[in-house]
Amino acid sequence: MAELLVVRHGQASFGADNYDKLSEVGHEQSRLAGQALRDAGWVPDRLVTGTLERQKETLRSMGFDAAPEEHPGFNEYDFHDLLNVRFNGDVPPAVKGERKTHFRTLRETLLDWQEGGCVGAKESWADFSGRIAAAMAFATDTTARRVLVVSSGGVIGQLVATALQAPKPMMMELNLQIKNTSMTRFVFSGSRFFVSEFNATPHLAPQERAGLLTYS
Known part of the structure; x- marks a missing residue:
């Protein structure tokens, strides 16, 4: 099976006039996430983001230089x-x-x-959940073996809830747990996909990086 790694964007600018930009902490979180993947030997062969600036800034700060594809289905509500x-x-x-x-x-x-x-x-809930399903189909309709997607907390919560066939309210419970630049891993084959890892932040695990752990 192939792997799809969905990374939540770095810390955005909560309370600012333009929320849709990374803070300095968000850029550092993203840099560390990209370095952790390279250190682990996990280098993507397909890159996808939504169309939000904080998602695209995250990918750039992760340090992967290939031109990403974009799908608006990976945008936050x-x-x-x-x-x-x-x-x-x-x-x-x-x-x-x-x-x-x-x-x-x-x-x-x-x-x-x-x-x-x-x-x-x-946007209605039906429209939101429908476009996420379409985005997931887009990302997994590929010969790539390692797909990296940068998205947002609500999208990731819905993807995990869907994979687990969980009740609708579980999406929001998951959403509120998802850390900035956390990594949620799926394995997929054709239209079938399964959760293999949720909300992991190995790049923020060292004690000296505790201050970089954020949720918004």
Whole structure:
């Protein structure tokens, strides 16, 4: 079987006007992730990202020089849009700026979205899950034996939940656990794919790198 390694992007710019850029910590996380793969002798022969800048910046900082392919199915759900729909365009300041409040509210919103809530959002849950399935089919329709994808936490949570045939709410439980630049490994053959490793961060394991472990 071939391998598909899905890496979550490095730390983005939480609270900034433009979230879709890596922080300095995000660039360092990405550099270390790429070095760890090369040290382990795992060099991809196909590269894929979504179209988000934080995903593309992650791959560049990982140090793999080949031109990547892009598939928008690997993009994250639009959490700003979902929160705006839930709060009718008036998102409370605490939801925007306090991490604990933000992620608690986001979890509640996502669970409602999965059950048909957030009517009027740019993307329905069915559309989100459908495009991820299409992105996975794109990434695994290949003769490559090692495929590296840089994506986002919600996408990775949905891919793992799908592979495990888990109930819909499990996607969000997984999403909230996924660390920046963590590695989730699948093995695949044709349209069949299985989880072989989840949310691994060997490049951040040394004690002196504890401060580089982030979730947003």
